[in-house]
Amino acid sequence: MTEPSAINYLTYPRGLRSWLLTLDHKRIGVMYLASVALALVLGLIFALLMRTELIAPGRTIMGEDTYNRVFTVHGAVMIFLVVIPVIPAVLGNFCLPLMLGAKDVAFPRLNLASLYLWWVGALFFLITLAFGGLDTGWTFYTPYSTTTNTNVLAAVTGVFILGFSSIFTALNFIVSIHTLRPPGMTWRRLPLFLWGLYATGLIQVLATPVLGVTLLLLAVERILGLGIFDSSLGGDPVLFQHFFWFYAHPAVYIVILPGMGIISEVIPVFSRKPIFGYRFIAYSSVAIALIGFLVWGHHMFVAGQSVLASTIFSALTFAVAIPSAVKVFNWLATMYKGSIELAAPMVYALVFLFLFGIGGLTGLFLGTLSVNVPLHNTHFVVAHFHYVIVGGAVMAMLAGLHYWWPKMFGRMYNQTWARLSALLIFVAFNMTFFPLFIMGGRGLVRRYYDYSVFLETNPEFTFYNQLASVGGYLLVAGFVSMALCLISSLWRGRPAPANPWGAPGLEWQSSSPPPPENPPPPVQVGDPYDFSEALLPSGT
Amino acid sequence: MNDTENPTENHSANSQHGHSPFLAHHFSSHRQQYEAGKLGMWIFLLTEILLFGGLFCAYAVFRANRPEIFLWAHRFLDKPLGALNTAVLITSSLTMALAVRSAQLDRPRRSAFFLVLTLLCATAFLGVKYVEYKHKWEDGLLWVRQFRPVESAAVSGEAGAADQRPRHAGIFFSIYFAMTGLHAIHVLAGMAAVGWVLVRTLRGHFNSQYFGPVDYVGLYWHLVDLIWIYLFPLFYLIH
Amino acid sequence: MAHHRQHSTQTTSNSHEQFSSHVVPASVLVAVFAALLVLTFLSWAATWVDLGVWNLWLAMGIATVKAALVALYFMHLRYDPSFYALVLAVALVFVLLFVCLALLDAVEYYPDIHAMTQG
Numbered sequence: 095m096t097e098p099s100a101i102n103y104l105t106y107p108r109g110l111r112s113w114l115l116t117l118d119h120k121r122i123g124v125m126y127l128a129s130v131a132l133a134l135v136l137g138l139i140f141a142l143l144m145r146t147e148l149i150a151p152g153r154t155i156m157g158e159d160t161y162n163r164v165f166t167v168h169g170a171v172m173i174f175l176v177v178i179p180v181i182p183a184v185l186g187n188f189c190l191p192l193m194l195g196a197k198d199v200a201f202p203r204l205n206l207a208s209l210y211l212w213w214v215g216a217l218f219f220l221i222t223l224a225f226g227g228l229d230t231g232w233t234f235y236t237p238y239s240t241t242t243n244t245n246v247l248a249a250v251t252g253v254f255i256l257g258f259s260s261i262f263t264a265l266n267f268i269v270s271i272h273t274l275r276p277p278g279m280t281w282r283r284l285p286l287f288l289w290g291l292y293a294t295g296l297i298q299v300l301a302t303p304v305l306g307v308t309l310l311l312l313a314v315e316r317i318l319g320l321g322i323f324d325s326s327l328g329g330d331p332v333l334f335q336h337f338f339w340f341y342a343h344p345a346v347y348i349v350i351l352p353g354m355g356i357i358s359e360v361i362p363v364f365s366r367k368p369i370f371g372y373r374f375i376a377y378s379s380v381a382i383a384l385i386g387f388l389v390w391g392h393h394m395f396v397a398g399q400s401v402l403a404s405t406i407f408s409a410l411t412f413a414v415a416i417p418s419a420v421k422v423f424n425w426l427a428t429m430y431k432g433s434i435e436l437a438a439p440m441v442y443a444l445v446f447l448f449l450f451g452i453g454g455l456t457g458l459f460l461g462t463l464s465v466n467v468p469l470h471n472t473h474f475v476v477a478h479f480h481y482v483i484v485g486g487a488v489m490a491m492l493a494g495l496h497y498w499w500p501k502m503f504g505r506m507y508n509q510t511w512a513r514l515s516a517l518l519i520f521v522a523f524n525m526t527f528f529p530l531f532i533m534g535g536r537g538l539v540r541r542y543y544d545y546s547v548f549l550e551t552n553p554e555f556t557f558y559n560q561l562a563s564v565g566g567y568l569l570v571a572g573f574v575s576m577a578l579c580l581i582s583s584l585w586r587g588r589p590a591p592a593n594p595w596g597a598p599g600l601e602w603q604s605s606s607p608p609p610p611e612n613p614p615p616p617v618q619v620g621d622p623y624d625f626s627e628a629l630l631p632s633g634t
Numbered sequence: 635m636n637d638t639e640n641p642t643e644n645h646s647a648n649s650q651h652g653h654s655p656f657l658a659h660h661f662s663s664h665r666q667q668y669e670a671g672k673l674g675m676w677i678f679l680l681t682e683i684l685l686f687g688g689l690f691c692a693y694a695v696f697r698a699n700r701p702e703i704f705l706w707a708h709r710f711l712d713k714p715l716g717a718l719n720t721a722v723l724i725t726s727s728l729t730m731a732l733a734v735r736s737a738q739l740d741r742p743r744r745s746a747f748f749l750v751l752t753l754l755c756a757t758a759f760l761g762v763k764y765v766e767y768k769h770k771w772e773d774g775l776l777w778v779r780q781f782r783p784v785e786s787a788a789v790s791g792e793a794g795a796a797d798q799r800p801r802h803a804g805i806f807f808s809i810y811f812a813m814t815g816l817h818a819i820h821v822l823a824g825m826a827a828v829g830w831v832l833v834r835t836l837r838g839h840f841n842s843q844y845f846g847p848v849d850y851v852g853l854y855w856h857l858v859d860l861i862w863i864y865l866f867p868l869f870y871l872i873h
Numbered sequence: 874m875a876h877h878r879q880h881s882t883q884t885t886s887n888s889h890e891q892f893s894s895h896v897v898p899a900s901v902l903v904a905v906f907a908a909l910l911v912l913t914f915l916s917w918a919a920t921w922v923d924l925g926v927w928n929l930w931l932a933m934g935i936a937t938v939k940a941a942l943v944a945l946y947f948m949h950l951r952y953d954p955s956f957y958a959l960v961l962a963v964a965l966v967f968v969l970l971f972v973c974l975a976l977l978d979a980v981e982y983y984p985d986i987h988a989m990t991q992g
Binding site for chain 3: 664668672677684687688690691694698702713717720721727728731739800801802853860864867872873
């Protein structure tokens with residue numbers, strides 16, 4: 095076993111300036127990884143603060159105003175700084191050009207600009223925290239957001255800037271996939287991770303501008319009194335919700351689609367079998383992207399939306415579940431009669447299937463008009479979206495991180511440690527969020543710092559909240575363990591070969607880590623799921 | 635949208651065939667680079683359409699809910715000035731298209747001339763908008779929280795009819811300022827982009843092999859014109 | 874480490890490949906410009922005539938013809954691969970979607986709003 099080659103994209107060129115001014119997509123991906131990881135830590139701190147408050151009824155460590163700020167910042171940081179950017183910016187940036195056999199993305203300087211914009215957006219979040227805080231909920235509903243005296247302006251400025259970061263990344267990926275494919279790589283031979291990134295990019299460019307104009311109008315309403323969301327001035331607060339959710343619902347598909355793309359890469363490799371139903375999976379990504387634009391009103395069933403609109407949105411919400419289900423069945427069919435290897439990436443993929451399955455199915459409960467009425471704004475909603483976002487997208491991100499880690503850093507990590515961390519995360523996650531389904535179904539309202547008013551009819555809420563809070567601590571411990579396992583491999587890990595998993599994709603052709611300049615594509619690009627050659631994993 | 639400001643070492647030697655040194659290392663041909671940049675700009679235009687689309691949605695909702703406000707308030711807008719601005723912007727689109735054409739035909743001086751004309755038209759547009767905004771300010775015809783129309787606020791030839799003013803009439807001006815204001819900001823940004831392309835034209839960067847940036851800025855500029863083509867009837871031509 | 878990359882798959886780069894692009898004749902551009910001015914005047918003139926609710930649709934119709942001229946000729950869509958036109962069409966479809974679904978609320982609530990604000 096050789097050491098990772100001394101000259102690779104991490105070590106050459108040298109110096110801080112060469113990193114901060116880099117045009118190398120691989121370095122940009124790594125910088126995003128470090129940045130998003132820091133944001134995740136911040137979001138987790140707020141999560142622990144929330145769960146600590148809720149571990150007992152009544153005031154535990156904070157009052158209602160503080161709690162409002164804590165859950166708002168937890169949500170805003172996690173959504174805008176972590177889960178929306180993470181997979182495209184980290185793994186997408188690193189893998190896309192390599193998977194295309196290209197030298198870089200189509201617009202490398204725009205790529206660097208995206209990273210800078212993320213940093214500036216994050217800075218505005220820090221400014222928000224330091225000066226005034228934010229207590230509107232990550233959803234910024236009017237009229238509260240136009241009248242509260244917390245630092246809404248800094249926060250929406252930050253989100254606006256992050257929106258551009260997102261748009262530019264998406265634009266880069268879409269153009270790259272269109273124009274930089276090597277000869278022989280038709281659309282039907284595109285790796286499914288790239289199909290996922292492409293569909294995600296479509297959503298990003300179509301939806302994020304609407305978020306932009308929404309936040310712009312919110313800012314102008316606060317500063318100048320524009321009035322279009324203020325009913326006392328003739329405005330319409332429900333219009334704000336239409337504006338906001340036109341972006342924010344497709345946004346959740348921005349979160350999940352790249353994750354699904356990762357799962358489509360990982361499962362075939364660790365089942366040693368080609369993906370089942372390639373075309374169905376590819377087209378279902380685009381279907382989810384498109385139908386996902388037609389369901390935003392399901393967040394507004396009890397907001398005063400018209401009955402006709404609500405009915406249409408409910409029906410379409412059922413429809414959008416179908417392409418996701420198609421994917422799940424195809425993944426299972428891929429595993430069927432495969433030769434399963436339970437390496438860490440595969441463990442996370444299985445965790446994904448289980449948790450995303452539950453999360454997705456509970457979405458149907460919420461999409462049913464009549465059932466939505468008692469469930470709206472309860473912890474049932476909170477549990478649903480944590481199951482799909484954390485149990486879905488974050489688990490998929492971890493699967494991808496553990497899958498491409500040897501390629502990115504040239505080191506193998508300890509499989510046993512990685513798998514035990516995954517197990518801890520899985521158990522702790524269910525411990526934290528499953529009780530929320532139960533309590534939500536029994537009426538526990540979300541965003542309350544104190545649930546003692548419910549204890550007369552539901553005394554079990556105290557125990558369930560304790561369970562959830564302990565689970566939360568264990569979950570964070572699981573994340574820490576996972577992170578330490580990966581980070582320690584940078585020093586102690588066995589040097590990784592070019593293709594540790596025996597995978598057929600183009601990105602495995604380069605050395606681990608790759609050189610600063612990407613290798614050219616092969617003369618004949620093959621099928622990205624072709625396991626016919628004896629590509630035995632070398633020393634897993 | 636274009637990363638090709640630095641000549642690359644591999645290809646500078648070939649400039650005697652009229653090729654451009656401006657070919658980024660990750661593209662294999664001028665055509666590939668051009669098509670990538672063009673697609674990138676069209677996708678950016680798509681995002682701009684969605685951005686304004688939100689405001690068009692607000693317009694539609696308010697006009698559907700409160701048509702009487704729009705019927706009453708639009709008369710305060712100056713139709714001739716609006717029509718003039720429309721003509722000015724259409725002219726600027728013509729000059730921009732001619733500038734792109736000249737760049738394609740290896741005529742940088744002519745291209746620069748048309749770019750300057752485009753900038754002049756844009757300045758005229760903003761000048762007219764300034765005059766209009768000033769009148770609104772003086773007449774108290776601003777967005778809802780500052781909507782305090784003066785008695786003498788009257789449109790050419792028709793009385794202000796203050797006694798028939800609908801409730802929340804200021805909403806019309808909220809939407810008006812939001813949409814024309816955002817549009818004006820885009821005109822300013824467009825002027826900056828045209829200015830940048832003008833500088834590069836004067837430095838001789840563009841030729842028939844490499845004119846992408848002029849083309850892309852042109853596309854953006856035409857979109858700014860397109861948006862105004864819809865704003866004009868929606869605000870000024872209400873009957 | 875070699876710094877001279879040979880693209881094994883592409884024809885050897887741009888050095889010997891002239892890139893030619895379509896140039897719109899100046900006469901076409903000027904003709905479109907003239908048409909746009911005429912249409913602008915027409916839409917203005919249409920407001921002198923009372924056509925009831927059709928005034929709005931006529932104005933929007935003329936605006937759409939103008940927009941089509943700008944898109945097809947100034948923005949080159951008439952001569953380009955149809956993919957760019959698809960990008961434009963997708964953008965417009967999504968705006969339309971947004972507007973129509975949001976208007977469903979207005980359609981349902983208009984009688985109530987009208988009653989409340991006419992007082």
